[in-house]
Amino acid sequence: MRYLLALDQGTTSSRAILFDENGALVGMAQREFAQLFPQPGWVEHDPLEIWETQIGVAREVLHQTGVDPHQVAAIGITNQRETTVVWECKTGRPIANAIVWQDRRTAPHCDEIKADSDLERHIRARTGLVVDAYFSATKVKWLLDHVDGAREKAQRGELAFGTIDAWLIWNLTGGQVHATDVTNAARTMLFDIHRRAWDERLLNALDIPPSLLPEVKPSSAVLAHTHPDLFGVPIPIAGVAGDQQAALFGQACFEPGMAKNTYGTGCFLLMNTGGKPVPSKAGLLTTIAWEVGGQVTYALEGSVFIAGAAIQWLRDGLRILDAAADSEYFAAKVPDSGGVYVVPAFAGLGAPYWDMYARGAIFGLTRGTRKEHLIRATLEALAYQTKDVLDAMEQDAGVPLAALRVDGGAAANNLLMQFQADILGVPVERPAIVETTAFGAAALAGVAVGLWDQETLAARWQAETRFVPAMAEAERKKRYAGWKKAVERAMRWASEEDEDART
Ligand SMILES: Nc1ncnc2c1ncn2[C@@H]1O[C@H](COP(=O)(O)OP(=O)(O)O)[C@@H](O)[C@H]1O
Numbered sequence: 417m418r419y420l421l422a423l424d425q426g427t428t429s430s431r432a433i434l435f436d437e438n439g440a441l442v443g444m445a446q447r448e449f450a451q452l453f454p455q456p457g458w459v460e461h462d463p464l465e466i467w468e469t470q471i472g473v474a475r476e477v478l479h480q481t482g483v484d485p486h487q488v489a490a491i492g493i494t495n496q497r498e499t500t501v502v503w504e505c506k507t508g509r510p511i512a513n514a515i516v517w518q519d520r521r522t523a524p525h526c527d528e529i530k531a532d533s534d535l536e537r538h539i540r541a542r543t544g545l546v547v548d549a550y551f552s553a554t555k556v557k558w559l560l561d562h563v564d565g566a567r568e569k570a571q572r573g574e575l576a577f578g579t580i581d582a583w584l585i586w587n588l589t590g591g592q593v594h595a596t597d598v599t600n601a602a603r604t605m606l607f608d609i610h611r612r613a614w615d616e617r618l619l620n621a622l623d624i625p626p627s628l629l630p631e632v633k634p635s636s637a638v639l640a641h642t643h644p645d646l647f648g649v650p651i652p653i654a655g656v657a658g659d660q661q662a663a664l665f666g667q668a669c670f671e672p673g674m675a676k677n678t679y680g681t682g683c684f685l686l687m688n689t690g691g692k693p694v695p696s697k698a699g700l701l702t703t704i705a706w707e708v709g710g711q712v713t714y715a716l717e718g719s720v721f722i723a724g725a726a727i728q729w730l731r732d733g734l735r736i737l738d739a740a741a742d743s744e745y746f747a748a749k750v751p752d753s754g755g756v757y758v759v760p761a762f763a764g765l766g767a768p769y770w771d772m773y774a775r776g777a778i779f780g781l782t783r784g785t786r787k788e789h790l791i792r793a794t795l796e797a798l799a800y801q802t803k804d805v806l807d808a809m810e811q812d813a814g815v816p817l818a819a820l821r822v823d824g825g826a827a828a829n830n831l832l833m834q835f836q837a838d839i840l841g842v843p844v845e846r847p848a849i850v851e852t853t854a855f856g857a858a859a860l861a862g863v864a865v866g867l868w869d870q871e872t873l874a875a876r877w878q879a880e881t882r883f884v885p886a887m888a889e890a891e892r893k894k895r896y897a898g899w900k901k902a903v904e905r906a907m908r909w910a911s912e913e914d915e916d917a918r919t
């Protein structure tokens with residue numbers, strides 16, 4: 417038997433999942449790591465902890481299952497995207513903590529960029545992205561400008577920048593390979609998604625020396641081998657993709673018009689748009705879905721920054737839950753949210769609003785509000801945010817969606833999934849394989865080494881549960897109108913001056 421090892425480096429944990437050659441999940445190991453919040457609006461990770469937890473779980477899953485590294489046909493890497501690491505080429509030491517995708521410290525710099533409308537247009541057209549602190553570009557510049565001696569070292573060619581995939585590849589190859597894949601490059605706001613090359617004008621505008629950048633590779637190809645010291649034998653690294661693109665692949669959304677939504681820390685809805693990038697008029701991102709066999713597939717994406725993280729906040733911040741899964745139990749105790757709306761704009765609002773200064777808010781509280789209402793309203797917020805994005809997507813794509821494939825931690829919540837179908841008026845399909853992100857990474861690697869092919873993957877996809885809309889149209893409209901009102905009131909809350917005062 418041969419195996420594929422998926423390394424899934426997420427925002428809150430590092431996971432390693434082993435699939436056998438028939439696609440069955442045979443083992444999984446997972447370790448959480450520290451979330452660092454040094455200032456309001458800042459989010460950091462320790463890159464060494466990311467590497468140590470990731471290599472730790474990779475070894476653990478092999479040990480646990482008794483699979484010999486010789487039997488691992490290939491490794492597929494998938495990762496939290498945009499999160500930025502800069503390290504010294506010679507020592508492999510990070511110059512600072514990683515700046516996480518949720519971090520808002522560069523919002524004022526983004527405002528400056530936006531003030532130059534020609535540059536903003538260039539960014540939209542070339543990178544497919546909107547100017548936002550979410551993406552890597554302004555984070556790299558921040559590190560070069562704020563870490564002692566970094567700019568000089570960068571100018572001398574002594575530093576390397578990478579998103580988490582590149583950081584893992586560097587470490588997996590013992591510092592031999594500095595590479596990323598097209599999907600991760602597409603999230604930096606430095607990459608031309610049409611030419612598939614780093615954009616010189618943006619590098620100049622942000623003062624980022626090209627020597628810092630990784631080489632850009634396809635998502636499915638043998639791009640390196642692991643250093644023999646790590647697993648005893650070199651293993652090919654044959655699949656790399658950002659986690660949301662990997663989930664789209666893992667959900668077998670291979671045809672244009674097919675879409676998936678992942679409910680993890682954030683919520684990310686991606687629709688396959690085929691071989692052509694579709695520009696968005698409705699506040700979505702145009703991004704690369706994957707490059708497989710020399711063919712590039714594009715996607716439209718709606719990124720919601722806070723989804724499952726809002727449930728974590730109920731658990732860890734408010735302490736009104738012991739476990740995220742208990743949210744379903746409490747929410748089911750009330751028939752609705754009692755008119756309460758929670759807008760979890762803890763890190764500003766992403767698609768389709770793109771307001772870096774929005775902040776979290778709760779509306780509609782009365783003396784009758786109980787914790788169950790608050791929990792239910794928080795869960796409902798995940799569904800409303802998804803509707804915002806899906807409406808935008810249907811507007812851009814010009815066609816209604818037939819069904820939405822779902823995955824991610826919070827997709828296990830049946831009450832949420834039923835409410836999602838109700839509020840969208842579209843069936844929601846949860847697959848039998850819920851680890852779609854890791855499966856997607858394994859699949860990209862499996863295709864590269866000839867173990868799997870896309871036709872088989874598409875035929876194998878199976879729904880485990882189909883949630884069918886049951887809410888009356890008038891009710892859906894009424895509830896959604898309340899949400900829109902709540903969002904409007906949460907927007908622009910943290911003014912630019914407040915942000916400036918903190919940086
Ligand atoms: N049953 C559940 N109901 C609601 N939210 C859940 C449930 N189980 C997990 N979550 C949320 O899902 C997230 C974890 O999902 P996961 O896909 O592992 O995220 P990530 O890859 O972003 O770390 C957490 O934010 C958690 O709060």
Ligand SMILES: O=P(O)(O)OC[C@H](O)CO
Binds near residue numbers: 425517658682719
């Ligand atoms: O870690 P996740 O699964 O929440 O995904 C994070 C995204 O890739 C950020 O763009």
